[in-house]
Amino acid sequence: ANIITIYILGALITSIYTTGYRCGVLYSLASVLLFDFFFTQPYLTFQVHSVAYIFTFTVMLIASLISGTLANRLKNMAQKSTQSAYRTKILLEATQLLQKAGDEADILDITATQIMKLLGRNVMIFTEEKGKAVPGRFYSNKQSEKNIFLRFNEDMAARYALKNGVITGYGTENLSSVDCLYLPVKADGIVCGVIGIEIGNQPMESFEYNVVQSIVGECALSMENHRNAVAKEQAAANARAERLRANLLRTISHDLRTPLTSISGNADNLMSNYEKMDEKQIKQSFADIYNDSQWLISIVENILSVTRIEQNGMSLNLSDELVEDVVMEALSHFSKKNSHIITTDLEGSLLMARMDPRLIVQVIVNLLDNGIKYTPPGSHIHIKAEKKEDMIYISVSDNGPGVDEEYRLHAFEMFHTGHRKVADGRRSLGLGLALCRSIVNAHGGEITLANNTPSGCTFTFTLPSSEVFIYE
Template sequence: VLSLICSTAIAFLLNRFFGFSAANIVMVYMLSVLMSAVFTSRQVWGIIASVMSILIFNFFFTEPYRTLQVNDPGYLITFCVMFITAVISSALTKKVKNYARQNAKKAYRTEILLETSRKLQDAGTLENIAKKTAEQLNMLLERNVYFYLGRPEKKNRPVVCKADETASDMLEDDELAVAQWTYQNNKHAGYSTQTLPGARCLCMAVRSADKVFAVVAIDMQLREIPAFEEGIMGAILNECAFALEKEELIIERKEADVKLQKEQLRANLLRSISHDLRTPLTSISGNAETLMGNDSELSRQQRNAIYKDIYDDSMWLVNLVENLLSVTRIENGSMELNIQGEILEDVITEALRHVNRRGREQVITVECDELLMARMDVKLMLQVIINLTDNAVKYTPPHSEIMIKARRHGDKAVVTVADNGPGIKEDEKDRLFQMFYTSSNTVSDGRRGMGLGLTLCQAVVGAHGSEIKVYDNVPHGAVFRFELEVEEVIL
């Protein structure tokens, strides 16, 4: 109506003040019909606008004026051509609008598909893949979507994206049965299918060639899915299946890597045990056999030497077993810390009582701040100090100096174990704390270690919120340093 009124007003201006002919006035009404077609939603309004524009043109601009009669028969042809032209123009305008609308919908749905592919690539976990897929299907279809990873069960809560906030978070029993049938038979079922068509939901399997990864149930709300949207939905499910398959392969590969690492660890452990236990056990059994067979023939001094050798070998075995047990607890994640405040000087003194007896050949000194308390698991920290000191004893020649210090630095207690031995090569420092790695330096007693001590030390110190660092002790030697949290002393 507004278009016709404006066209009539313009036609009067052109006719009265500019002397435009009737043929030119017709074009103004043609413009009115096109405007009506553009701004209305149905073609019938274009036809009505065509008829009304002819009647108004006849009423105001053909003789006799202000009547619907025509004196000149030629105007009848004009009216027919005007009507046909207006209808065709209106139809073409509507068709162009429909094409534009369809293209916009296609672009929107294509964008959803591309966005789905991008989101699934970045999802990272099976749960995130399920969530992103449900969100994209909900955005596409504007219906409630239930996504079951694995077999649909009551105890297996689905990922839900709702178009209706009043919808349930779980499928009803009969709808859940349809989803279970879909999972078992690897086929779509439910609404709009040949299988269980009485269901409210359409259940679709997210699958590869021979495996079902998940089931998607869509609350159809008694409405069919348009063909184009159905195609996009299928593409989204294919993208989801590919992402789930890829993620499962990654998980399986990680599990295989973990199993391989455990097998390798077990093989290395057995190999190290078989090699390193043989020497002290052979020594203990040989010395024991000597004592049993020749006890009366040996002097007291010879017997004491054999006793000391047996003691050293047995203590080495005790420390080895302690390290093995601790490493096993760390690997299993079963190591529990009993953290409490302890005086560092007392802990270090106790640790030195358990150091290899050969340590008496070195000069071991201790320097600690008075009443310096730190928070620690005493049993584990004793192992750390014993292992660090034993290493210093093992890799330094007799009469070397070993210095153990504990100093307060702010809210931290800094513990260092330094020696003036041959030191550690630069290329070995990064590998010292690897399991089963042993230094290439010559060991003073000729006995090769299993390479567990420093690994255990780093794990224990790491559990205390710190790490062991290795430095060169100028002019020669090595320094092992770590920190503990200070426990304030209340006097």
């Protein structure tokens, strides 16, 4: 009985570690013959003298066949379960990766990679370009494998799938003589790519095909979502541009009328009454014309800068610059006869920052102009620069009336002026600080507004610092 049990155990092991039923059947027959040859009388022969042994052999053979068959079935079920779990894992992984894809190229790349991992077959992407299927990246887990997708008939099948939006190639009704299967990827009914899968002489299982279809479906859905997101973003950008244009037109037509009227009136007065005016009146008229024109030039420059940034982004010409040089350049834009007292504290002369000097000069000029505009004559404006860790902090402070919380929260928004009154009576368009924020953010820094102590406000912006090397 122990010997028979050992033989049946051998049948189980044979069925588990071999493929198909043939080896199990052969082992069962061989085990019966070996038992007869070695363990029944007469020994070392295949003769059987007792009828009871024939019954034993029959039961032994049947038990061995049944146990081997059951073991083989269990093994096949386990293998199919493992394959099913792996395929499901690939599908879920594809879904998660597609949700994180950045653009259409990433979406197609993830799809092709997951299909290659699922099937272990060669895969190729074909993208749409001017109505043609353009071969893209070739995916293969066999480094010596030739790319059969470049054959003429395969290229024709890929083009057919792209043009007609139907599955084409091996096993289909469309150009079935080729060796590959071509699945179109549709977004909103438009074919935006084709996934080619090498089939050859190894057709896909129905479950594999269904999983591939699911992955391609997820790819198409991700493509649609991406295109919808791009369209929504473009629509939002167009809406912002439209609002910007409307605000500019409304603000310009309303708020630039005063300085233009002043310039026109002073010019007309000079032309009509020049001979009757004394020298002081003439100089005052010229000064008024000059100041109004300078203010208009500043406003127009800010308008052009803001609209250019909003529409086309900002192009930086970065270099390592001395902060002192940039501050001095900004101060040179202001008249020495200015009624405000401007002081500096630059913490040494070798503070350097990575910047576009032309744009940073514009930031400092706008902040100084803001301080002059909103503080009474004789006010103090202080420029300070210092290094903290790897950033340069530049601040412009004044001792004016300061700002309220509502203004501080919205100070850097375009066209926001709050309830602050301009010292010279003109109205600000609210573009200067918005432009400052755009420039500083483009440099990788940030700009803030805080109340100064005991009065006034402080604008502070940061720039990446750069090292100074002195060679002796």
